[in-house]
Amino acid sequence: MTELRLEGLAYEDRLRSVDLTVRPGETVGLIGPNGSGKTTLLRCVYGTLAPTGGRALLDGDDLRALGPKARARRVATVPQDTGTDFELTVRELVALGRSPHKRFWEGDTAPDREHADAALARVGLTGFADRPYPTLSGGERQRALVARALVQDPALLVLDEPTNHLDIRHQLDVLALVRALGTTNLLALHDLNLAGAYCDRIYVLERGRVVTGGTPAEVLTPALLDAVYGVDAEVVPHPRTGSPTVVYLHGPAGGQEASTM
């Protein structure tokens, strides 16, 4: 199993010397307000941004030095949905995930298509394989992109808001699926309760720095939520699952500049 270690990772002024470790087989969540650097951090890991400082090490190999193709064989990502103007079918789109494992001139083979179909079944999109991708709903697209990451056979899965466009059932499905894959996972999440329920550990980013990290119970505290998000909340262990559950207290946050600018 694969370990990801970030050592002083920096990108311009959006990410300032982040140290972070995702141990083999762990699912680690990144939380933080908008603009705190979650996406920038993830992009430095899956390779569409070149860090301006520090290193991202995958089992000790500098991801930068690996080159795009070798990296894509080990790291897969589910990007925030990008629309496409061209009518690839869902199967064609998913099969593109096989690309890092193939020579560039090789076409899709029957095993590739079966791989794609199996991945589509895992994300509950059986029957969508021949549909043009642009005709899918936001949630269906996101699941198709998850399927594309699955056929990539990655050791590390990097997900940026994988539950963004999904209804609650598919949010739970996707996160349960990600956990069941046996990959090492790093994901940015908005929903703190989902982060608490599905992540082994959580790192909190604020203005490009890691504020704290630890188990959900250690990290998700009223004091932290107040400090980082400026919200008044209570955190209680769920009576049945035991995972920390955030309950937001409505009304003006005590003494904060919540209602007036």
Next chain:
Amino acid sequence: MSTGTRAPGPTEKQTVPARVPRPRPPAGRLRHSAVVAGLLVALAAAVLASLALGSVRIPPGQVIDALTGRAGPSPYRTIVLDVRLPRVLLGVVVGAGLAVVGAVLQALVRNRLADPFLLGISSGASAGAVLVLVVGIGGGVTTTLALPAGAFAGALASLVLVYGLARRGGTMTGPRLVLAGVAVSYVLSALTTLILAAAGRPEHFREALYWSLGGLGSARWDTLVLPAAVLVLGLGLLLALARPLDLLLVGEEDATALGLDTARFRAAVFVLVSLVTAVMVAASGAVGFIGLMAPHAARLAVGAPHRRLLPVAALGGAVALVLADLGARTLIAPQDLPVGVLTALIGGPFFLWLMRRRPEGAPL
């Protein structure tokens, strides 16, 4: 998939369904081999018609006799083999070349409105070629290479310029791209005319018209070799690059995450499409809209993946340009219209229709 909460580990039993019978090809698409066969028949018919029709009508039987070498020396044979055939074949090559370039450009800039003519690449090639022509670099035999070389420089420069202008400030939008292309194209066309006029060439208006609207009238057997060779090589290379081209369709970010060195690949393909465009323009002037229409029709028929798309687009472009040239020669015969007039007459409205008919959620 289970909808449980924190059920760790691989306890989930995936219900992999029994193999669903796969409808091949997907709904709304035609079988690739059937499309290719149909287009080959259409191309053969268009070529035959073009050889038979014109200021002199030649019975189809005589055309075939001339082609198969059964006809003895006769004026018909000369017309078919030495006048019409090179011209028709140039139409095949240029039509196919422009269609392939259009399809690849559309993937490169992720926009269905891209076309070598609309993006100013053809005008760049024309300007480059005209400059070589006027300055007279390497006169005589070497013009067959110097002209395309000048066109190549012009094409690459204008493509880089348009792409740079359209991308300024991060993301590239369709309107920006087309506006930049049209503006650059106008400037370069004006430049072409200016160069020809300033050089005091006696026929400069005619020449300017040819370079900015295109025409196949200059076709000869010896000028056919280079475009044909470049088409075969270019198409072969691009077919080999079908997978990375497909990756471009999902966007720069995704393509990189899927292992493509996007910047290098794009630069290499820029050079390749500039080269193909330049050679086509050097042989026929700047014919517009073939590169817009043929790839789009091909995509409707066989889908977006390039391994299937490129051959179909090439054949479609060939058929389209051969027919357009037939029209250009015969509509107001004995006058020879610039073929670009006809492709623009059909292509302009097509462009507007494409603009209106973008898929839901797609960027313009």
